[in-house]
Each structure stands twice: as structure tokens, then as C-alpha cells.
Amino acid sequence: MNRIKRSSHPFEHYLIELRNASREELIEIAETLGLGLTPEEMEAIRDYYTLFGRPATDVELQTYDQTWSEHCYHKTFKGLIETPEGVVDGLLKTYIRRVVEELRPSWCLSVFEDNAGIIEFDEEHAIAVKVETHNHPSAIEPFGGAATGTGGVIRDVLGVWADPIACTDVLCFGPLDTPYEALPRGVKHPTYLFRGVVAGIGAYGNNMGIPTVNGAIYFDEGYIGNVVVYAGCIGIMRKDEYIRAVKPGDWIVLAGGRTGLDGIHGVTFASAELTEESEVVSRPAVQIPNPIEEEKLKRAIRAVAEEHLGSGITDLGGGGLSCAVCETAHRYGLGAEVWLDRVPLKYPKMAPWEIWVSESQERMLLAVPPENLERVLEIFQDEQTEATPIGRYREGEVVEVYYRGVRVAQIDLESLFKPPRVRRRTTWRPPKLEEPSFPMPKNLGEMLKRLLASPNISSREEVIRTYDHEVKGLTVVKPLHGWNAGPSDAAVLKPVEDSWRGLAISCGLKPRYGLIDPYWMAASSIDEAVRNNLAVGGRRIALLDNFTWGNPEKEDRLGGLVYACRACYDVAKAYGMPFISGKDSLYNESPLGPVTPTLLITALGIVPDIRRVVTLDLKRVGDPLYIIGVTKPELGGSEYYRLMGFLGASVPRLKPSETIKAYRRLLEAMDRGLVRACHDLSEGGLAVAAAEMAFTGWLGLEIDLDAVPAEGVMRPDQLLFSESNGRLLVEVVEGRESEFEELMADSPNARIGRVVEEENLIILSGGETLVNLSLKELIEAWKTPLGA
Amino acid sequence: MKRSDIRVLILRAPGTNCDAETARAFRDLGVQVDVLHTQRIFKERNLEQYDILVFPGGFSYGDYVRSGAIWAKECEYHIGGDLERFIDEGKAVLGICNGFQLLVEAGFLPGFEGKSPYPQAALANNVPGGYHCRWVYLRHVNRGGCPLTASIPRDAVLRIPVAHGEGRFLLPRDLEREYLRRLYENDQLVLRYAKPDGSYAEGEYPFNPNGSFHDIAAICNPEGNVLGLMPHPERAYYGWQLPDWTRYEDPPRYGDGRLILESVVNYVERRF
Structure with missing residues (x-):
């Protein structure tokens, strides 16, 4: 295709001429480069480049692709939705975030802003919490998919400087006795997925030394084609350790594991439907877990946090460096300069764009003021893990990416973070x-x-026993209670050594109700999570929402989602319990149809004195x-x-x-x-x-x-x-x-x-x-x- | 020696993850505790400053090859001689879970003739297989040869959790009888998996949670100052860590795990 030309530099680097390109040409460009961008989005990008008056580079287009993916930008939850009852201007804003904005609880320290939601625990300490979905990778490679789901959510908590102290997992599978003949080509048997996912979650949490204390396992025919894996993590930190103060001149330090070809285009994969070809086409999108690398990373990051040496931090998840660098720069109203050839690689000969978007696991991005750099690098060395300065933040909202002295991308952050808003329609009967x-x-x-x-x-004993639920010695109420191993309603932790204050962790999900009515499904899920928390004496409850839904471009799927979101607002508001964090996974569709629409509610409560639990x-x-x-x-x-x-x-x-x-x-x-x-x-x-x-x-x-x-x-x-x-x-x-x-x-x-x-x-x-x-x-x- | 002068060193390697709670428990006993990366000890070579050395639980170096094997070889290479001196001086060495695996891999346990150049026993894959986290009953069977558990009455039944995938204590098949006889003769057996009434588990799952030979959960060296155990006393230290503590009208302040750690401290207190 003559709009894509290799540059004259001695490495893989392409220039793409978007100016004057027709819609058909744009579609062809997107396909050639493996981008998940829609024609409308490609047109918007073309218009930017017409304005800039130059061709785009492959690194730049990949950046747009990653940033604008459903997985990274949550287009559906931020978009306009036409419903029979009128236009909803952003589901997140209208139904989920609104609860906390109206309640304004003083104990919510940072909600829907950072990698994890942050709430007060006591006067000195804050709790950070995040729950993630890792459905698509787990459907292809259950062990790796689930393990990296856990690894990723632990990094979300590290990504606000907190010390991860507990994990949760909620898993949904097809019935284990599903006959093989009922499986379409490319769909793996629920038993295989179940064993793999459980092993993956256990391996990662156990190796990291973080107890897996709460969760659920749910079986339904609607999950045969779409396995659902939610992984959560809860962390604690001193309030003064939560530092967000990146300044121009601060170093961008890439820490942890090396960058490789695993996890290329993971977000694009996660924002599409699963097909028969997913196994072959998307296998490289699944990352490879190495929990010991993350354990070392955790120690080093906690040491940096305790000494207040960093000015900012984020994890490398979906979109890899491209999202982490651009998002942090954008958050602080800054730009950045990055030298990709300094990124430590697993093997040579990766193209610049691959380094830029790779989602290799166990990596974190730190912002470090120049005067602290030496000490920070020493800490990482002491923990036997790598940390490399790969760039600096600077004034001006532009990110420039260099490779061997050549500027391979110049990204205008204002245009990058202004994707065209999606407008979708719903019908739900x-x-x-x-x-x-x-x-x-x-x-x-x-x-x-x-x-x-x-x-x-x-x-669930056979599963829970394979998770270490007691490491750290903080688990006051265990998932299996007493010598008869009964089912606890919630787990309770005692996270602070010289305090009797406890943290209650519970969850609720009612997928089957959604087949009847998504509104009451969501309402019931919240009530269940709250009841579970209450049953151990939890109060001052904070909620997290995690939607797993089908393709939102299909009107009936989206209609149900809108009703579920409405229930979230109605019930949470009436209960006086704010949502503090959430994550959605859409496009869960397989040859068998959409996933059973699933809303997981996680509830965190305070037990004032665990002796009263x-x-x-x-x-x-x-x-x-x-x-x-x-x-x-x-x-x-x-x-x-x-x-x-x-x-x-x-x-x-x-x-x-x-x-x-x-x-x-x-x-x-x-x-x-x-x-x-x-x-x-x-x-x-x-x-x-x-x-x-x-x-x-x-x-x-x-x-x-x-x-x-x-x-x-x-x-x-x-x-x-x-x-x-x-x-x-x-x-x-x-x-x-x-x-x-x-x-x-x-x-x-x-x-x-x-x-x-x-x-x-x-x-x-x-x-x-x-x-x-x-x-x-x-x-x-x-x-x-x-x-x- | 005064308790407050006793210095405990808890070592850690990449993947060690029970150091914090082990340190918390020892601190509660009123001794001084340092948690240090082994790389630092390899550099500074200052083991002699300490009275109690603890290899805590975890997955050192991912437990690749065999559990504890890589860390054991690393320790042998860098501080093998220092460790032998530490042990010869009668100081206390405690290996919990991954630490037990390390002591066996490094040849310190059972250590019939001092440190063996090759492992004389193994902590093999659990039977039934897989990682298991559960509370077990343990019978203290030592007759006094292990000073580290001397404060615990003989035949006392302790309740402490295990959490591991490789904890099946095995002796070489052809030497099994002989080694077991020596373990008995030297009074090296310390804890055996039991049933709630204190009778031995006799291999019955889940009382014997991993298929260990002769229900062995903990052994010491012939001198008794090196103790390795699969269960986690630091997770049964406080009363509120017990699985059924909410059933008590007045819950106990401490759990049975404290008996073990306190006994180790008592030994150093008396001996030095």
C-alpha cells in the first residue's frame, strides 16, 4: 500500500500518509497495521495530521490505537447513549461517579482518578483497592491469563504506592459437565479453563505472598464461550506516602521486568469479540507471568514510597509504555521525552512501536526528581531488579519518542486525549x-x-485451599471459617499492627437475575455485597463495580447495561455507599453469543474493633x-x-x-x-x-x-x-x-x-x-x- | 543473656514472603529483630552478631528446580562456613516452610554427621498434589533432645497452619529404616502430624496434609539447635489468628505458634 512507507532509518519504522486519505483507504491502513480503530476514529486522526501538515508514524498511530481502545478509554461508559428515556451523557458520570459526587464523604481520598480507589482507613493510613477483569486472555490461555490478571491488579495498587495486603478473585465458568460436543471450535472446555484459571491465580498470589481472602465461583451456561475472571487487590499505606507531584525535569524510570514481544496489542484484543481464530491470532496478546519479578518490584517500590523518593508512579498495563507515559504526562499537564533504545529488552530487534506498546508484565513507571535518582536506582539494585531512566518529563503537552537519536513519534496530548465521542443507541425489552x-x-x-x-x-474448599489465604498473618476472619471450613460472608483483615481496627472485604454477584431484569440484577448484587459485609460487622462501606458485558454496539446489550447502571446509582445512593473504583469489560462475545451480563460488586467495610467481629x-x-x-x-x-x-x-x-x-x-x-x-x-x-x-x-x-x-x-x-x-x-x-x-x-x-x-x-x-x-x-x- | 539483648536475624531472598509476620512475632517476644536481604549478609558477612537465625517461608527464587534449592546453594556458596560456625557455637537456627526446605537442601537437616554435602532427605511434592493452606494438629514428640522446643511439654498437641505445595518429608527409600532409627536415636523428631485427639495421623489426609513419611512435620539436627518445620508458627501466634477464635467468649491472647518461637528464645536466654 503506497500510503505506508518504510523510513530510511536502519530500523523498522514506517511513515503513514493520512492526508487526503479516503475512508476506504483509512480502513485499509488500520487493517494493515493491526489497529482496532474505527473508521470514524481514523478520520479524526487524519484530520489532526492534515492540521499538523505531516505524515503520521507507526509509533504515533499505535499510540492512538492503544489510548482510544475500549479497554483503555472506556468509550462506551464515557459516550453518549440514546435510550428510550432520553440521552445519557456518560454512564460513568451519570450513574456511577455521581453517587460519590453527591455524597461527598470525607473518607474518600481519591476516587476514579488513579490506578486504584483510595479511602481512609484510620487517621494515619489509607486503603487502596482495585478490581480488574482479565476475561479475554483467560479464554485463550487460562493459567497465564488469570495469573497476569492478578499480577496486573497488584500493580494497580502498587501504582498508588500502597503495599498490597490481600487479593480477591471472582470467576465465572460454563458448567463443568458441559459435553464436549456442545463446544464450538476454538472454545475451550470449562473444566480446562477452571483448572487453569484457579492455578494461575493461586500461583501468582501465593508466590507474591499476598493472601487471596475473598471471592466467588459461579457456573452458568452463558460463560461457556466467555469465561469471566475478576481479580482484585487491596493495599495499605501511610497517607503521606501517596505522592503525586511530578515536575518538569523529573526522570521517567522504567522498573521491573524486561520488555518483550508478549502482550502486543492486548488492549485491542480485549476490545474485540472472541472468534475461532483468537487462539492463533491473539496468542501473542497474552502476557507471561513471573511473580517473583513482581515480588522484588514490590519491595523496591515500597522502599521508595517509605522514603518519599518518587514524585509519581503508574503501572504498565494495557497499552504498555505508550499509555503509561502519555497518561502520566497528561495528568500533570506536562509533556515528556522518551528514549526507547534505553528500554531493557528480553531480546534484540524489537521495532520501536513494539517496545512502545508491549504489555510485558511486572513493569512499573516511576517519576523521580533528579536529586533522588541515585538513591532510587540503588534501592532497585539492592532488590536485584532492574530500573532504568528512559526519559524525562518536561514542559509543553507533547510526548516525543526517540530511537537511536531519531524522533519516531511526536504526540500532541491534547488531541490524543480527545477521542471522538461515541454515540450509541439502546433498545431493551x-x-x-x-x-x-x-x-x-x-x-x-x-x-x-x-x-x-x-x-x-x-x-469452594478445594479451590480456596490452593490459595494461601493466611500469609502475612493478618486474616482475622478467613474465607473458610472454623475447623469445619464453613463459608464466611466476608474476609476480615487486621492490617495495622498496633490497632484493633479491621477491614471487611465482601462481594456480590447475581448473573442469573440479569437474564430476567438487569436493573434488579444490579440492585441485588449490591445488596448481597453489602449484606455480606454487614454480617461480619462491616460499616462505612465503599463499593467497586465491575461490569462484564457483551458488545455495546449491539443495542440490546447496551440497553441492559444502562438499566444496570441506573440501579447502581439508585441503590448506592439510598444506602449512602459510594463507588470508589471500577472497571468494565465489554465485547465479551463468542460464537455462542454474548456473555451472561455480569456485574460484580466488591464491598469494603470497616470493623471498628475486630474483637467484636x-x-x-x-x-x-x-x-x-x-x-x-x-x-x-x-x-x-x-x-x-x-x-x-x-x-x-x-x-x-x-x-x-x-x-x-x-x-x-x-x-x-x-x-x-x-x-x-x-x-x-x-x-x-x-x-x-x-x-x-x-x-x-x-x-x-x-x-x-x-x-x-x-x-x-x-x-x-x-x-x-x-x-x-x-x-x-x-x-x-x-x-x-x-x-x-x-x-x-x-x-x-x-x-x-x-x-x-x-x-x-x-x-x-x-x-x-x-x-x-x-x-x-x-x-x-x-x-x-x-x-x- | 537478657531477652532484650537477644538479636534475631530473619533472612530474605527474592520470593521470601513470611518475613514481616515472623519479625512481628519475635518482636512481640521482646527480642531485637533485623530483617535483611541475604545479598547484604553475603557482602557484610556479619552473622556472628546474631543469636538466632531464621529462614522464613516463601518461594525463594520462585522455588524453581526444587523448593529452597537455589537459595540453599547460594547460601552455601557465600556463607556456608559462617553458617557452620554459627551452628557449631550452639546458636539457634530456625527454618520455617521454605526455610525448612532450604535447611534440608543445604544438608543441615537431618545433618546426621554435621552438614552433609548432599541432601539426606527431601520435602517432595504433596500427596494429594498441589498447594494446600490448612490448619493441622501437631504432636510434640521430642524427648528433650531439641532444646529449641524444650519449653513445650512432651506430647502436647499444637494447632498451627501449613501452607505449601512441597512439604512431603521423605527419606531415601533404601535408607528409610536406618535414617528413621537414627532420627529416633538422636531424638531428632520434633513435630508429627496428628489427629485432634493427639493420636498420630498415620498418613491419613487431611490430618497428614502432604503425605509426609511417618507424619513428620518438623525435625532438628542431632545437637538440636537447628530446627526445621513445615507449619507456620508465626501464623498461629496471636489468638485472633486461630480459625475458631470467634467461638470463645474470652478468646485466648496467643495461639500455639507462640509456644515454639518463645521456646527458641528461652533456649538462647538460658544458654548464653
């Missing part, structure tokens, strides 16, 4: 669904056992058991319906202004020492939650189903397995019932049973025994191995 009608199963105890053994409820295990014979909240005939999308072969239509709803009142009262009861155990009701409803409390504490439980506050007339199976939101089970200290009841008086609650010595779960209704199962039977059912 509620699916036509019916509520199933079936006779009540005769043996509800058997149903309970089958539910406990079902893949979305059963124990509450766990789920029943603790004393004789204690009364209360239920908080109303049980409604809301079984649409429930695990019970799934077991019966239905989806249903009656998705759980939520009245946040009412539930939050009950939650506040429950916290007060905990603070007064009235609560011995507490557990959230979610998948499998009341029956499953009660069983989990019983076998974790190895004490029996007797429940009168007729005492459960319910809406309308409900069948016993509905009462047992409904997944209505806003409900928790609470073991109250015997003798203090009236105090508890007085406190909870204006919120729906009822005493429904008591803890008994006999090692059985007994559920009665209308004088009949509906369920009578031994703890041994229950825990054996629950401990059914995944994939069995």
Missing part, C-alpha cells in the same frame, strides 16, 4: 418469561441436600435465631428454580430505603454485643443459610417456618428457597431477646428458632416436620466436590 408452576416436591430435605451440593452453592457459625445451645427482612415469592433466577429446570420471572427486588434501616439497627445490635452469629441469605435462601450456620458451628437448629415474615401466602418450598433481598439470619444472645427486639422494632424481623444440642437441622411447619437432617448429612452434601 423485557424478555417474555413465565413463572413456572409445579407441584411442591414431597421431600424438602432431599431438595435442600441437592441444593447444598449444587455447583453454585457447594463448598461476628462470624456465621452457631455458638451456644439455647440461643434464639432471628430472621431480618421479609421473605417474598421471588424465586425467579434462583438456584432452586435452576435445579427444577426453570428460570422464572419473579426476580428479587429491593426497597433500599427500607432495608438500610434494618441494616443500621443490626450493626447497633452487634455493637451492643447482642449478636453471636450472623449469616446472609443468598443462593438457596433460608434453608441453605441455616444449614451453613449449623454445620459450621456444629450445633443443631430448630426452625419454625410459620414464624417467618412473608409476603402473601407462600408454599413451604418457596419460604425455604426464595432468594429475596434484605435478609439475614441472626443468633442472638440468650436472655437479651427483648433488647434485640426493641432495637429492631421498626424493621421486619421475627424469632424463628433456636440453637439446640442435638446435631440436626429441623424445620417445622403447621405441626409437620418438613426437614430433619443430621449435620453430617448436610455438610457432606455441601462438600460435594465441584465437577462431581
Whole structure:
């Protein structure tokens, strides 16, 4: 193509003549260079270069490609969306960020600005948190994809100078018993993906010495073609270590691993649909993990942070150097000069553009004032890891990139960070669904056992044991609680040595509800994350959102996304809990269609004194058991319906202004020492939650189903397995019932049973025994191995 | 020697990751603690300033080849003689998890005739395979030959977590009986995996979490001043680290891991 010409320099470098190029020519240029830019974006770039009056270079066009990708710029969340109810001017601004802007909590120190959200922990310390998606790479290479997902999110936390102290992982797979014949070409079997992803996450976190303390694993047919991998990281730092003060003349220091050809065009890959060819075409886009390199990097960066030697920091993730240099320069209103031939490479003969966009792992970019450079380099040397000054920040918002003395790119940051806004349209119609009608199963105890053994409820022990969840010795409430390894609602850490203050980490996701209604799916996900946090005594809760959705250019996918975002605003605002960070992954489409739309909500709460922390295990014979909240005939999308072969239509709803009142009262009861155990009701409803409390504490439980506050007339199976939101089970200290009841008086609650010595779960209704199962039977059912 | 004069050196290499909590636990015991990169010790060669040397848990150099092998060879090469002198003087050496693996790889444990030029035992891949993080019951079986655990009553059952992928203690097949006899004769067995009632796990998973020969979780050298153990006492140091501490009306202040670390400190206190 005669618009692309190799330059006369003795290395791979091309000049691209965009001026006067037609739309067709622009499309051809983009394809030739492997760019993911749309024709509209190429036209905008052509117009810039017409204005600049010169041809573009390959390095420059690659920079635009990386920066404007969905993965880096979140075009959809920032774009204009025409909905049946009017135009939404940016989903992020209108629904997600708005909560924190309206609430203005003093404890939010930096939200939606940096690599991670930063909130106050105590007077001296701040918590940094980030949750990332790594779906596309994990679909191709599950071990490497998941490991580098964890590695990347740890660097996000290092990228605000914080010390990573915990990881989370939420994984969604197709059913493990999916027959091979059901898989289209190029789609890997869920069992292969499951084993690989779990091994990758464990390997990285374990090697780094960061405990993986919270998470979820969810199975659904909608994930067969699109595996979902969320990796989160939480860090802590002294507030004065958070330094953002880059000045002209500061050195740009590239630290950590070497740069190679792995992870070229990762963001372009992540912003496209998966196809049969992805395996071959996009294999180089998956990075290679080396956790020990990152462990050394972590030590060095923490030392630099403690000595306040840097003026800025960011991680190298999507887009590699191109994004890291341009974004940091832009943030401080500066420009930069970079010498690519100084970048340490894994092997020679990489083209300048490849060095510039490579996403090789375990690399960080530091800004260092000249007077501190020597000491910073010494720190890295002491940790046996490389750090190389590769350029300097300077005045003027232009980034100039040199290679062997030749300027290979001159990038105007103003035009780079002004991509054409996307405008998208939505339509979303509620699916036509019916509520199933079936006779009540005769043996509800058997149903309970089958539910406990079902893949979305059963124990995750076989996975959690392969993660080190105790390294650092800070895990106060572990993911597997007690000697019976019951399912904790949230993990609690005690991050500061001389303080009893704790951090509660929980999550919520309800993908199946989204098949019925994305609004209530999102609302339920938030409520679940909050309930889980509350159950251990967490408060002052901060939320993170992570959307995994299909192609937003398809109107129905985007329509659902808009409703889900609306619910995020409505519920978070009513709860007074701001979003502090988030990340979306769109274009999750495969030959089998779109991914099950999935919203992961991560919640971080404060436990003022961990000596008051509450766990789920029943603790004393004789204690009364209360239920908080109303049980409604809301079984649409429930695990019970799934077991019966239905989806249903009656998705759980939520009245946040009412539930939050009950939650506040429950916290007060905990603070007064009235609560011995507490557990959230979610998948499998009341029956499953009660069983989990019983076998974790190895004490029996007797429940009168007729005492459960319910809406309308409900069948016993509905009462047992409904997944209505806003409900928790609470073991109250015997003798203090009236105090508890007085406190909870204006919120729906009822005493429904008591803890008994006999090692059985007994559920009665209308004088009949509906369920009578031994703890041994229950825990054996629950401990059914995944994939069995 | 006064407790506050005791100096503990916790070494680390790239991939070591249990140094901070190990240091925290020792500091709580009232001794002085330094955490140093081994490169620095290789340069400064100042082991003699310390009374207790700890190789903590982690994945030194990624645990490539075999767990602890690379770090062990590096230490042998740079400070092998210093280490032998340190041990000959009767000072305490503690290897936890990756540190235990290192002591075995470097030939310090079981060390029937002093440091062996080649490993006399192995910490092999777990059976069942894979990395496992879980709490176990350990029976203290030492008859007094290991002064580092002398403060712990014999047959006491301790609750401490393990977290490793390669912790299956093995002896060379053809020497298994003989080596085991020597371990017994020299009183080198320290901790064995047990059931909640204190009876030996007899290889039964998950009580014996990794398939270790003879349920062996910890051994010492014949002199008893070098102790290697797979479980992590620093993770069972405080009461709030226990898996069931929220069940207690009045939770214990400390966990069983403290018994081990305190016993090591007691030894140095008395001996020097």
C-alpha cells in the first residue's frame, strides 16, 4: 500500500500518509497495521495530521490505537447513549461517579482518578483497592491469563504506592459437565479453563505472598464461550506516602521486568469479540507471568514510597509504555521525552512501536526528581531488579519518542486525549418469561441436600485451599471459617499492627437475575455485597463495580447495561455507599453469543474493633435465631428454580430505603454485643443459610417456618428457597431477646428458632416436620466436590 | 543473656514472603529483630552478631528446580562456613516452610554427621498434589533432645497452619529404616502430624496434609539447635489468628505458634 512507507532509518519504522486519505483507504491502513480503530476514529486522526501538515508514524498511530481502545478509554461508559428515556451523557458520570459526587464523604481520598480507589482507613493510613477483569486472555490461555490478571491488579495498587495486603478473585465458568460436543471450535472446555484459571491465580498470589481472602465461583451456561475472571487487590499505606507531584525535569524510570514481544496489542484484543481464530491470532496478546519479578518490584517500590523518593508512579498495563507515559504526562499537564533504545529488552530487534506498546508484565513507571535518582536506582539494585531512566518529563503537552537519536513519534496530548465521542443507541425489552408452576416436591430435605451440593452453592474448599489465604498473618476472619471450613460472608483483615481496627472485604454477584431484569440484577448484587459485609460487622462501606458485558454496539446489550447502571446509582445512593473504583469489560462475545451480563460488586467495610467481629457459625445451645427482612415469592433466577429446570420471572427486588434501616439497627445490635452469629441469605435462601450456620458451628437448629415474615401466602418450598433481598439470619444472645427486639422494632424481623444440642437441622411447619437432617448429612452434601 | 539483648536475624531472598509476620512475632517476644536481604549478609558477612537465625517461608527464587534449592546453594556458596560456625557455637537456627526446605537442601537437616554435602532427605511434592493452606494438629514428640522446643511439654498437641505445595518429608527409600532409627536415636523428631485427639495421623489426609513419611512435620539436627518445620508458627501466634477464635467468649491472647518461637528464645536466654 503506497500510503505506508518504510523510513530510511536502519530500523523498522514506517511513515503513514493520512492526508487526503479516503475512508476506504483509512480502513485499509488500520487493517494493515493491526489497529482496532474505527473508521470514524481514523478520520479524526487524519484530520489532526492534515492540521499538523505531516505524515503520521507507526509509533504515533499505535499510540492512538492503544489510548482510544475500549479497554483503555472506556468509550462506551464515557459516550453518549440514546435510550428510550432520553440521552445519557456518560454512564460513568451519570450513574456511577455521581453517587460519590453527591455524597461527598470525607473518607474518600481519591476516587476514579488513579490506578486504584483510595479511602481512609484510620487517621494515619489509607486503603487502596482495585478490581480488574482479565476475561479475554483467560479464554485463550487460562493459567497465564488469570495469573497476569492478578499480577496486573497488584500493580494497580502498587501504582498508588500502597503495599498490597490481600487479593480477591471472582470467576465465572460454563458448567463443568458441559459435553464436549456442545463446544464450538476454538472454545475451550470449562473444566480446562477452571483448572487453569484457579492455578494461575493461586500461583501468582501465593508466590507474591499476598493472601487471596475473598471471592466467588459461579457456573452458568452463558460463560461457556466467555469465561469471566475478576481479580482484585487491596493495599495499605501511610497517607503521606501517596505522592503525586511530578515536575518538569523529573526522570521517567522504567522498573521491573524486561520488555518483550508478549502482550502486543492486548488492549485491542480485549476490545474485540472472541472468534475461532483468537487462539492463533491473539496468542501473542497474552502476557507471561513471573511473580517473583513482581515480588522484588514490590519491595523496591515500597522502599521508595517509605522514603518519599518518587514524585509519581503508574503501572504498565494495557497499552504498555505508550499509555503509561502519555497518561502520566497528561495528568500533570506536562509533556515528556522518551528514549526507547534505553528500554531493557528480553531480546534484540524489537521495532520501536513494539517496545512502545508491549504489555510485558511486572513493569512499573516511576517519576523521580533528579536529586533522588541515585538513591532510587540503588534501592532497585539492592532488590536485584532492574530500573532504568528512559526519559524525562518536561514542559509543553507533547510526548516525543526517540530511537537511536531519531524522533519516531511526536504526540500532541491534547488531541490524543480527545477521542471522538461515541454515540450509541439502546433498545431493551423485557424478555417474555413465565413463572413456572409445579407441584411442591414431597421431600424438602432431599431438595435442600441437592441444593447444598449444587455447583453454585457447594463448598469452594478445594479451590480456596490452593490459595494461601493466611500469609502475612493478618486474616482475622478467613474465607473458610472454623475447623469445619464453613463459608464466611466476608474476609476480615487486621492490617495495622498496633490497632484493633479491621477491614471487611465482601462481594456480590447475581448473573442469573440479569437474564430476567438487569436493573434488579444490579440492585441485588449490591445488596448481597453489602449484606455480606454487614454480617461480619462491616460499616462505612465503599463499593467497586465491575461490569462484564457483551458488545455495546449491539443495542440490546447496551440497553441492559444502562438499566444496570441506573440501579447502581439508585441503590448506592439510598444506602449512602459510594463507588470508589471500577472497571468494565465489554465485547465479551463468542460464537455462542454474548456473555451472561455480569456485574460484580466488591464491598469494603470497616470493623471498628475486630474483637467484636461476628462470624456465621452457631455458638451456644439455647440461643434464639432471628430472621431480618421479609421473605417474598421471588424465586425467579434462583438456584432452586435452576435445579427444577426453570428460570422464572419473579426476580428479587429491593426497597433500599427500607432495608438500610434494618441494616443500621443490626450493626447497633452487634455493637451492643447482642449478636453471636450472623449469616446472609443468598443462593438457596433460608434453608441453605441455616444449614451453613449449623454445620459450621456444629450445633443443631430448630426452625419454625410459620414464624417467618412473608409476603402473601407462600408454599413451604418457596419460604425455604426464595432468594429475596434484605435478609439475614441472626443468633442472638440468650436472655437479651427483648433488647434485640426493641432495637429492631421498626424493621421486619421475627424469632424463628433456636440453637439446640442435638446435631440436626429441623424445620417445622403447621405441626409437620418438613426437614430433619443430621449435620453430617448436610455438610457432606455441601462438600460435594465441584465437577462431581 | 537478657531477652532484650537477644538479636534475631530473619533472612530474605527474592520470593521470601513470611518475613514481616515472623519479625512481628519475635518482636512481640521482646527480642531485637533485623530483617535483611541475604545479598547484604553475603557482602557484610556479619552473622556472628546474631543469636538466632531464621529462614522464613516463601518461594525463594520462585522455588524453581526444587523448593529452597537455589537459595540453599547460594547460601552455601557465600556463607556456608559462617553458617557452620554459627551452628557449631550452639546458636539457634530456625527454618520455617521454605526455610525448612532450604535447611534440608543445604544438608543441615537431618545433618546426621554435621552438614552433609548432599541432601539426606527431601520435602517432595504433596500427596494429594498441589498447594494446600490448612490448619493441622501437631504432636510434640521430642524427648528433650531439641532444646529449641524444650519449653513445650512432651506430647502436647499444637494447632498451627501449613501452607505449601512441597512439604512431603521423605527419606531415601533404601535408607528409610536406618535414617528413621537414627532420627529416633538422636531424638531428632520434633513435630508429627496428628489427629485432634493427639493420636498420630498415620498418613491419613487431611490430618497428614502432604503425605509426609511417618507424619513428620518438623525435625532438628542431632545437637538440636537447628530446627526445621513445615507449619507456620508465626501464623498461629496471636489468638485472633486461630480459625475458631470467634467461638470463645474470652478468646485466648496467643495461639500455639507462640509456644515454639518463645521456646527458641528461652533456649538462647538460658544458654548464653
